Amino acid sequence: MPYNTTAIPPRKEVTGQTQLPLTRVKKIIAVDPDITICSNNAAFVITLATEMFIQHLATEAQNMAKLERKPRRNIQYKDLATAVHTHDNLEFLEDVVPKVATFKHVKSQAAATRAKLNGEKSAANNNGDAAAAAGEGSPLPNGSSKKAKVPVSAILNGTTTTKTNGFISHGRGVLSSEEDPNAQLELEMRQAQQLSQQPPHDDGDVDMIG
Numbered sequence: 001m002p003y004n005t006t007a008i009p010p011r012k013e014v015t016g017q018t019q020l021p022l023t024r025v026k027k028i029i030a031v032d033p034d035i036t037i038c039s040n041n042a043a044f045v046i047t048l049a050t051e052m053f054i055q056h057l058a059t060e061a062q063n064m065a066k067l068e069r070k071p072r073r074n075i076q077y078k079d080l081a082t083a084v085h086t087h088d089n090l091e092f093l094e095d096v097v098p099k100v101a102t103f104k105h106v107k108s109q110a111a112a113t114r115a116k117l118n119g120e121k122s123a124a125n126n127n128g129d130a131a132a133a134a135g136e137g138s139p140l141p142n143g144s145s146k147k148a149k150v151p152v153s154a155i156l157n158g159t160t161t162t163k164t165n166g167f168i169s170h171g172r173g174v175l176s177s178e179e180d181p182n183a184q185l186e187l188e189m190r191q192a193q194q195l196s197q198q199p200p201h202d203d204g205d206v207d208m209i210g
Contacts, residue, residue, distance in 0.1 A: 018047040025050070060087060 018025075025047045029038045058075065060083040065072045078100045084090045085099055 018044065019051055020047050022047055057083065057090070060090070 022043060026038070026043050029035055029043060029046065057080070061075045061079040064079040064082045064086070065075055077097075081097050081099045084093045084097045
């Protein structure tokens with residue numbers, strides 16, 4: 001038995017009754033916490049407005065079905081979505097009735113998003129490596145970077161000796177940890193001799209007048 005797809009025409013005469021169940025609309029209104037009391041007349045008007053809105057939405061969806069290459073008499077979901085995204089007065093339903101998209105399109109968008117995120121992560125890693133190479137920090141085996149700590153004695157002596165992976169490195173090269181005490185002592189003696197040979201700075205005294 002074929003389905004009856006004949007459209008039901010809206011009522012022309014005023015009957016004083018609604019096609020939607022008025023008691024159900026009252027229950028839906030009572031669920032809203034912002035509304036404390038709703039009279040019967042207000043509920044009746046809200047029900048009539050809902051019927052008019054449903055009629056308008058169905059009419060626009062039917063027009064979208066007629067505009068296709070092969071016009072149809074039945075309304076599908078894509079007709080409602082097209083009507084919502086076409087008419088300005090139905091834009092508030094875009095989140096409720098989203099546009100139809102194929103699985104292939106959604107899959108391609110997801111792949112593009114993943115590629116973009118991976119590109120941003122790789123760019124961040126490259127920036128971190130460049131910062132480490134510039135001297136802001138030294139990369140460690142676990143991937144983190146920390147600034148090399150300089151001992152106070154090395155700063156006072158005018159050297160910047162750092163220890164990395166069991167080796168002591170300074171301006172004259174890299175020495176093993178076994179040779180560290182003698183090399184450090186010779187370096188300090190050499191620097192002390194250089195400082196003693198330099199002429200002292202004569203800044204002069206400033207006379208205070210007052």
